[in-house]
Amino acid sequence: MKAFCGKRGSGHLLLLCAVLATLLLSACSSRQGGGQSDMPALLIPENEDSEPLTSTEVAALKSTGQIDRNVPASAMPAVTAQYKHFLHKGRRTMEIFSQRSGNYLGYARRVFRSRGMPEELAYLAIVESGYRADAKSRAGAAGAWQFMPYTGMKYGLTQDWWMDERLDPYKATEAAADYLQKLYGDFRDWPTAIAAYNAGEGKMRRAKEGTGARNFYEVCERNARLDDKAQLRPETMQYVPRFVAISKIMRNLGPLGFAPVNHDAMPQVERLTARPGTDLMALSKASGMSWSDFQSYNMHHLQPISSTERSTFVYVPRVRSAQAQAFLQRSGGAYASWRPARVATSADSWDKIARRSGVSVAQLRAANGGKSKIYRGETVLVPRSADMSERAVAAAGGGKAAPAAKRPSRAKRGGEGSPVGVHVLASGETLYGVARKYGVSLGELQAANDIDNPGKVRVGQKLRIPGAKQSAGRAIAQAAGGKNPSGSLGKRKSGGSKTYVVKANDSLWNIARQYNVSVDDLKRWNDVDERSLRVGATLVVSAR
Template identity: 30%
Template sequence: MQTSKSLLIRYLPLCTLLLPLFINACAPLEQAELRAVAPSTATICPPQGPADDTELIATPEEINEELAGLKGLGSWKSGKPKDGDIFFLDAAGPNSVPLVMNPQVEYYIGFFQGRYRCHFTKWLSRSTLYLPTIQQHFAQKGLPPELAALAMIESGFSPVALSSAKANGLWQFIEETGRRYGLRVDPYVDERRNADKASAAAAAYLKKLYEEFGHWYLAVAAYNAGEGKIRKAIERYGTRDFWELADQPYLALETKRYVPQLIAAIIIMNDPARYGFGDNEYQFPEPLEYVELPGGVPLTAVAMSANCSADELQRINRELKKNHTPPGKQSYTLRVPQGTASLVAQNLPRLQRRMETEYATHTVQSGQKIAEICKQYDISTTTLLKANNLRNASLKPGQRLRIPQTIERYVFADSPRTGKSVAGQNAEPRSQGEHTAGQVALRPEGRKAKATAAEPAPQPAKPAVAAGTKESSKTAQVEPRKTKAAPATNAAAAKPAKEQLYVVQRGDNLWKIAKKFQVSADDIRRWNKLGSNELKPGERLRIREA
């Protein structure tokens, strides 16, 4: 009987590593052995962008269809060499993830190429945003770099993914497990959505599971189902072979699929062009800086100080559940775009809050009650009656009502001592790269580079995230304008006014949207040539940055 070592020599001559971004693996198998089928070129996927809060990993219908196909494969083979139809690939490292080719793995390779092609394309596109951070933490814990592909199976490399079981973030921690491994989860902060801290927690958890079960298949199955479930399965069937356990009815199919999904993802990510993903566009980490802020500082104020948008700050600080830093005496470290930390430190102490009243107009519809209108605009009945000099709540269709709304605005004072500053104390800038160097596996070769933010597109021959050390960014200062109370600025952060499209959501009104973007309702009406305040869900509005 041939040993796995002899099979390895026969089929896979060892090859040298290709850049730090590739996993420690061997040259690919012959096409017939992997039975990889190129996907249909007719499949066209939409352009890929960053993850958003509305994104679901998969719908229940998609999961049920996937599981039905998996169940139809029959028994789960062990993955050992047998009759030439299964090929076992020894991993290079002593604790690496072993790769097998069996019907279940083949099913998921085809599944990712076919029905899930657009999902996988999106996940692959985002992978390069988080692989450096993940693999740095994995290296510190002695975990194999290819295990970073587990984040694809967990969340599709989305820091805002939310499951039906309320598991959240890149590594899909439930609240209890996240807190157990040091993540802060409270009404103001959810560090499960912080890619860096969640990856550190995942590395610690996976190391603990591997130390208990002694094999990555069992460890990742336990990551999905819980340690207790895998312990009971081992005790019930008297085996620590994952494939033998998977062939029994005790483990849920959702847990069984986890291992072949991971293996298929590693195989494809190690050679995406071979499996039909060679033209994928990849996103790369943008350089960021840090500022230490007091509690309760609004992000809109920080954005104005940094000459960026509040939406941009929320995107790079996903763990914040409110639109301000957590209240309290402790300071909070906020990430800001590169070149803006010193601006925040200079401008925020001079920024002051002003409350102004603006009036919108509402036309009463047939059958509409005053309570319904007050709820729509989040005002009291008394306020509405006073604003319109009404003695009672009787309304007529077509009647026009003035809707008072309080608008919060920020202005720059001449100096930090003039009036009351938004920040109770000065902001302290800390300049450093957000993503530090580390071994980055699973990097596709010959990809199309897609830069994010102001970062230049990498050259094809260079790694997406070069190995090295943390870099401190330098802010190029220029002389501030001589106008009264002008905010500090710099060459890197000075930007022309940007315009974006906003899709009206159910429950939106003109005032809520104006408040969200720190502009006036009149501005939105003028930019979009609106004849009234009435908006419909799905309507697109042009919004310019304040």
């Protein structure tokens, strides 16, 4: 540990040892990791476990993968200390982590493998959270990969009133791969990239520059040369050794006496696309699931209704997927014309909102998780037509709630599936505003005009206004951004019409990211893999 941590004189060394011996992992103040309640102390003193290793344990310690192939001798004491901890005193913790990881490892390894990245990066979520998809730290990190809010948003994880996609273990894995790939591009060394995942790339870059080191291990050896503010914190210096130790154990679970985990088993869940405003509680019931069971698969959804602003992913057990898909095709998007709104005054109530909006109190309560009362300042889901201002509340009189507002008749609207007219988009108008003006959902308007992204419309564009109903398959596909809504964790049915011509330096991964589909989709639709990908080839990139 002395060589690994650097030297600053005996006084400093004694102080550091005292810190290492007593410090417990608390909320991580770094850019990214830590703080999860069931993760033990990250810092483990060298002398914590003096029990000798068996020959089998020594063999596992000496095993190497792509990332721990060249661990320097100066770092091995720290690696060994972490390794011994999880074999002995922390064995029960390791058992829990390894078994829990089995739910996600196959998918994570597949994501990293598809990009040509080391598959053992999948073990980093064990260090971060023990693979707890709902892990939260006091510093604000969340999910299995412990993304802080800003970093999560930067890498495509939506966080708003509707949802927190950091809690989606599959989408968060994809975001973590994005971030780690970026860090590797910055540092060209996996241990250094992993350390930067914990400390932040700025901190790691400054430490390298300040010490003149080539990589993380050299920074650790020279860390004492930096001033106190620039030094890597002890927890970051132990972060990589912990990852290396856990990787060695995960590669050797059977020989080390742990219950085996199928590293490549794919989760038995289906990823489906829910249209804007889908009633998730009704979806869970239609799928034969209790609400609590449904929530355990969909922790990223924070409300009982899916976002009314965009299509979103939902997950159900594979054995329930047919029922769920039938509901989504039949009843998805029932609340697309609703919106979250702030309760302006304590004088407001469900009864008053019902009178102002023309829906029943029961429907309002159902859309808001069954809550019986509302309070000033909170956000609730209401029809877009509901005026939530204090003036509107004061003007609300007594009497029964008005009947539900009727939509224009089919004859007036032009018949089933036919347009009632054309709207020319004016300056300042949005697709949502046009949908509201004509009493149709945003998804229906997108479907009628083959619009994948509602934000990409132009002034002067002619929009067909749809009739009362759209072809079910087309409406679902268009509301999902032009893709089939179902798939086994990203898989969708083939038969798409959108194509892409492969260019030099393209990969399946960057093409998949460009069109918001999975690499597996591209492989299945085109019978191609990375080795057979050729410049000039035409790929199907959408399942419309």
